Amino acid sequence: xxxxxxxxxxxxxxxxxxxxxxxxxxxxxxxxxxxxxxxxxxxxxxxxxxxxxxxxxxxxxxxxxxxxxxxxxxxxxxxxxxxxxxxxxxxxxxxxxxxxxxxxxxxxxxxxxxxxxxxxxxxxxxxxxxxxxxxxxxxxxxxxxxxxxxxxxxxxxxxxxxxxxxxxxxxxxxxxxxxxxxxxxxxxxxxxxxxxxxxxxxxxxxxxxxxxxxxxxxxxxxxxxxxxxxxxxxxxxxxxxxxxxxxxxxxxxxxxxxxxxxxxxxxxxxxxxxxxxxxxxxxxxxxxxxxxxxxxxxxxxxxxxxxxxxxxxxxxxxxxxxxxxxxxxxxxxxxxxxxxxxxxxxxxxxxxxxxxxxxxxxxxxxxxxxxxxxxxxxxxxxxxxxxx
Ligand SMILES: *Cc1c(COP(=O)(O)O)cnc(C)c1O
Numbered sequence: 001x002x003x004x005x006x007x008x009x010x011x012x013x014x015x016x017x018x019x020x021x022x023x024x025x026x027x028x029x030x031x032x033x034x035x036x037x038x039x040x041x042x043x044x045x046x047x048x049x050x051x052x053x054x055x056x057x058x059x060x061x062x063x064x065x066x067x068x069x070x071x072x073x074x075x076x077x078x079x080x081x082x083x084x085x086x087x088x089x090x091x092x093x094x095x096x097x098x099x100x101x102x103x104x105x106x107x108x109x110x111x112x113x114x115x116x117x118x119x120x121x122x123x124x125x126x127x128x129x130x131x132x133x134x135x136x137x138x139x140x141x142x143x144x145x146x147x148x149x150x151x152x153x154x155x156x157x158x159x160x161x162x163x164x165x166x167x168x169x170x171x172x173x174x175x176x177x178x179x180x181x182x183x184x185x186x187x188x189x190x191x192x193x194x195x196x197x198x199x200x201x202x203x204x205x206x207x208x209x210x211x212x213x214x215x216x217x218x219x220x221x222x223x224x225x226x227x228x229x230x231x232x233x234x235x236x237x238x239x240x241x242x243x244x245x246x247x248x249x250x251x252x253x254x255x256x257x258x259x260x261x262x263x264x265x266x267x268x269x270x271x272x273x274x275x276x277x278x279x280x281x282x283x284x285x286x287x288x289x290x291x292x293x294x295x296x297x298x299x300x301x302x303x304x305x306x307x308x309x310x311x312x313x314x315x316x317x318x319x320x321x322x323x324x325x326x327x328x329x330x331x332x333x334x335x336x337x338x339x340x341x342x343x344x345x346x347x348x349x350x351x352x353x354x355x356x357x358x359x360x361x362x363x364x365x366x367x368x369x370x371x372x373x374x375x376x377x378x379x380x381x382x383x384x385x386x387x388x
Contacts, residue, residue: 016331017331017332017334017335017352018331018352018353023035023036024036028052028053029045029047029052029053030042030047030050030052030053030370031050031368031370031371031372031375033347035347039345040342040345040346040347041345041346041347041375041378041379042346042347043346043347043348043365043366043367043371043379044347044348044349044364044366045366045368046205046206046240046241046242046366047241047242047244047368047370048206048209048210048241048242048298048322048366048367048368048369049209049210049215049242049243049244049288049291049294049295049298049368049369049370050244050294050368050369050370051242051243051244051245051284051287051288052244052245053244054244054284054287056283056287057244057245057280057283057284057287058280059283060279060280060282060283061276061277061279061280063279064084064275064276064277064278064279064280065274065276067276067279068082068084068275068276068279069275069276070274070276071271071274072271072272072273072274072275073271074271074272075268075269075270075271075272076261076267076268076272077261077268080271080272081272082272082275082278084275084276084278084279084282085103085272085275085278087278087282088103088278088281088282089101089102089103089249091282091285092249092251092285093251095214095216095285095289096208096216096217096219096235096237096251097216097219097220097229098235098251098252098253099252099253099254099257100251100252100253100254100256100257101249101250101251101252101257102249102250102251102257102260102261102264102267103247103248103249103273103278104247104248104249104250104266104267105246105247105248105270105271105272105273106238106240106246106247106248107134107203107205107236107237107238107240107248108134108137109248109266109267109270110236110238110248110249110250110266111132111134111135111137111138111203111236112134112137112138112141112265112266113250113260113264113265113266113267114138114201114234114236114250114260114264115135115138115139115141115142115144115170115172115201116138116141116142116263116264116265116266117259117260117262117263117264117265118142118168118170118199118201118234118256118259118260118263119142119144119168119170120142120143120144121143121144122144122166122167122168123142123144123145123167123168123169123170124144124145124146124147124165124167124168124169124170125139125142125144125145125146125147125169125170125171125172126147126148126149126157126160126161126169126170126171126172126198127139127146127147127148127149127171127172127173128148128149128151128152128172128173128174128177128184129148129149129150129151130151130174130177130179130180131172131173131174131177131203132174132178132203132205133355134203135172135174135201135203138172139172144170147160151177152182152184152185154185154188154189154192157171157189157192158192161192161195161196161198162196168198168199169193169196169197169198169199170198170199170200170201171189171192171193171198171199171200171201172200172201172203173186173189173200173201173202173203174203174205174206175202175203175204175206175207175211175217175218176204176205176206176207176210176211176218176321176323177206178205178206178323179323179325179351179355179356179362179364180317180319180323180325181206181317181319181320181321181322181323181324181325182317182318182319182321183207183218183221183321184202184218186202186218186219186222186228187222187228190228190230190232190233193230193232194230194232198232199232199233199234200230200232200233200234201233201234201236202218202219202233202234202235202236203236203237204217204218204219204235204236204237205236205237205238205241205248206241206242206321206322206323207221207237207321208237208238208241208242208243209241209242209243209288210242210295210298210321210322211321214288214289214292215242215288215289215295217235217237219233219235231252231253233252234250234251234252234256235250235251235252236248236249236250236251237249237251239281239284242288243281243284243285243288244284245277245280245281245284246273246277247273247277247281293369294369295369297369298322298367298368298369300373301322301367301369301371301373301376302320302321302322302324302367304373304376304377304380305324305365305367305376305379305380306324308376308377308380309324309326309380309383312326312383312384312387313387314326314327314328314329314363314387315327317362322366322367322368323364323365323366324364324365324366324367325351325362325363325364325365326362326363326365326383327360327362328350328361328362328363329359329360329361330359330361331350331352331353331361333361334350334351334352334361334362334363335350335352335361337350337363337386338350338363340382340386341363341379341382341383341386344382344385346378346379346382348363348364348365348379349363349364350362350363350364351363351364365379
């Protein structure tokens with residue numbers, strides 16, 4: 001009985017072009033990956049700097065496991081907090097210009113933990129409508145009252161913030177919107193938070209390592225506008241995207257971090273991530289700071305792609321980050337285009353609702369510093385071919 005109900009639901013999904021599939025990779029992540037035995041040119045990962053398979057990171061992980069073993073064996077508050085976790089937290093805090101930082105096993109858990117620890121039943125959250133799913137789930141878990149404002153619409157947010165209420169106020173935004181590639185208006189958001197005595201949680205999963213001087217992230221991208229060093233900002237970034245490893249962190253004032261250690265359930269009630277992973281992230285931090293050429297190459301490829309895709313029947317959404325979405329609209333058309341590229345040896349995922357709003361299915365092209373100009377040229381010509 002239950003099985004029939006589940007099967008019906010799956011069939012309905014399939015009929016709507018909404019069934020999701022996993023493709024198996026053999027070998028490492030990169031711009032050329034082996035999927036189901038075949039090699040394919042990939043524009044589908046968040047490995048923006050090409051570090052996921054970097055020999056220095058792998059060496060750091062190997063040396064790390066020899067020194068501190070593999071499993072952490074316990075949660076951070078029991079007996080799983082290692083020196084190298086602590087060293088990484090200090091390095092991350094300094095890198096993003098905050099007094100303190102706290103490591104989480106993933107960005108999903110960092111968002112759940114931070115929001116749940118900082119606001120509760122009597123508080124209010126103001127969130128951009130296009131925020132990442134993990135932030136939306138975090139809001140539900142916190143039990144705070146939720147107000148969602150139209151994407152990047154500061155007037156709408158101001159109107160919501162003006163409504164009088166007691167309790168804490170927390171504004172939440174992606175810094176780089178993960179399915180659109182555009183940027184949050186951080187200076188404007190901060191000004192509103194100052195005006196209304198609200199906190200600002202910035203999820204920089206896609207800006208860390210990419211934006212700002214030395215890849216320090218979105219707060220540094222906006223550094224000429226005053227006050228992005230504000231203690232009101234609670235900064236979150238992930239370590240599994242541009243940094244090429246795994247995990248995430250929250251960086252903020254010491255008292256905020258101390259509060260998370262006491263209250264963030266997704267920090268407290270889970271096994272610490274393998275300490276050797278922190279060794280790999282430390283190596284990644286050194287590389288991404290030093291090797292400016294990776295970001296230079298990325299910007300060059302972004303410009304090449306945007307110029308090359310002009311004149312297609314689908315809208316290339318406005319973005320100057322490595323996330324370059326081609327707005328298709330219809331789910332089945334998006335899937336057919338993705339399939340068309342696949343038969344031409346190119347992997348670009350079709351992103352459909354509920355990940356994006358109804359009627360805005362898209363190809364999410366993501367570029368990496370490891371791509372060559374020839375790779376991008378190949379994608380451009382394949383898309384022009386498919387348009388005819
Ligand atoms: C990927 C992502 C996360 C989740 O991070 P994980 O480390 O993959 O769990 C959170 N927020 C945004 C905006 C993301 O893109």
